[in-house]
Amino acid sequence: MNLITESKLRFLLKKGIPNPFILKGEDKLTPAAIDFLRDRHITIKDHRLADSSLSTETTPTIFMVPVGVSNRHVHLAPEDVDILFGKDYSLTPLRELSQPGQFAAKEQVSLLGPKGIIQNVRILGPSRGETQVEISKTDGFQLGVYPPVRLSGSLEGTPGLTLIGPKGCISLHQGVIVAKRHIHMSDEDAKVYKLKQGDSLLIQTSGERPTIFMDVVVRVNPNYQIDFHVDLDEANSAGLKTGDLVKIVGKNGEFFT
C-alpha cells in the first residue's frame, strides 16, 4: 500500500499538485490528505480499480466529488432587497460559498406560509433577476407550501409565500422550489470526466445510510468549482455533510461497468 499523507502532499505542493489528482495501484489517501486536496479544490480521480483488473477497457473509473449541503435560503431580486431591508440597501457578505462570487449574506428573513413560519432564513447574494426561495419538502410541510422539485431559475407555476424582513414584507405569487439535486463543474472538469451540460448522473454515497442518487443533473460553467449540491432532506436521508466525498458511478441511466 502507498499511503499518501497530508505531509507528503505539502511536500509535493512546492512542485505543484496535478489537478485532477489521480489515485493508482495501491494508493490510499488519509482523511487529512483528502481534506488537504479538497481545500485546494483539487479533484480526486480514482483509477485504482482499473489498475487492479485484467481488462482496463471495461472496468470503472470512479470520480470522487465533494458534497455541498444547502439549507433553506433565499435569492432576492434587487427591488425586493429594497422592500425587505430599505431603499438602496446592499447585502453584506458573511462568508463565501463554493461557487465563485456567491456568498451567504449577513441578512436573514422569515418565511410565512398558510400553516407556519420559519425564522432566520439566510439570504444568498449577490441579488439576481427574480426572487427565489429554496426549501426542503420537510420545510414545506411546516409552512403548508408544496413546491415542485425544480432546477434553479425554473419558477413557472411554482407556489409563493410571504417574506418578512426588518423593513417590509412581500407576498410572492411564485418562486418557491425544492432544489433539484445537481452537480456543478467547470468546462475543464466536464472534459476530463467526459460529461456535458444536462447529463444525468448516478451518484453513490457511503457511510451508515448508503444511497445512490439517480438523475443528478450536470451544470457546466467556466467559473464553477466541482460540487454535488443536495438539500437537507437528501443530506439527512443519506447521512451526508458538506465536504463528504461521493462517487459518480453512472451516467444517463447506465452504471459504469
Place this chain on the structure above:
Amino acid sequence: MNLITESKLRFLLKKGIPNPFILKGEDKLTPAAIDFLRDRHITIKDHRLADSSLSTETTPTIFMVPVGVSNRHVHLAPEDVDILFGKDYSLTPLRELSQPGQFAAKEQVSLLGPKGIIQNVRILGPSRGETQVEISKTDGFQLGVYPPVRLSGSLEGTPGLTLIGPKGCISLHQGVIVAKRHIHMSDEDAKVYKLKQGDSLLIQTSGERPTIFMDVVVRVNPNYQIDFHVDLDEANSAGLKTGDLVKIVGKNGEFFT
C-alpha cells in the same frame, strides 16, 4: 397491452386472486388496481421484463413492494405508560398499523432535548419491554440529540431525552434512535423472493427524485405484512409517501442482472 382495472380484479375476487399477483407479457395495472391489491395485502410480482427478453435466465425479476413512511414516534415500556399517563393506564388504539397487532395510539407526548421541544408525538402500541423513541435526523437537529441509525430494539449506547406526558415526565438515559430502513415480510414472502432474515436489499424508487436505497435490511416474521419502512427524511428526499410502490433491484450489494 392487457389493461388490468379494478373492476376486472373485483370480478376475479369471486374466484380468488393469487398472491403474489404475477404481471406477465403486456399486463398493465391501473393505479386503482394497484390500490385494490395493496389494500388486500396481495403482493405484485413483475415478470414482464423476463417475458419480453430472449433469455429469461439472465433478465431481472422485479419485485414491487409498498412503502410505509414512519413519522417520529415512541414505544413505551408499561411502567413508563404509568408515569406519563397515570397508574394502570391503558393505551387507546386510534388506528391499526400495517404490521398485525400494532397500533397508533390516541395518546401523545412531547420530546424535550437540550436545544428544543417537539410536541404531539404519537405513541405506538402495544407497550413493549423497553421505551424507544424513533426520530429523524432532522428532528435530532431541532432537539439537539444526535442518535445513531439503528434497528428497532438495538438501544445500547444511544442517547436519551425527556418525555413529557399529561401526568408526568421521564428522563431517558438511552433509547433514542434513527430507525434503520428495513423491509418486513412473512416467511412465505421470503421463500417466494428467495430472501432470508438479515439479507441486505437494494431498493429503487421512481418519481421526481429517483433513488436507490442500499443496505435495506430484511426482517422476517410469520405475522409480518410486506412493507418497506423509511423515515420522513428518507421519504422526503425520494418524494415517497405511504402506499407508493418501490422495486427490489438487488441483494447483498449486487444488482439483479
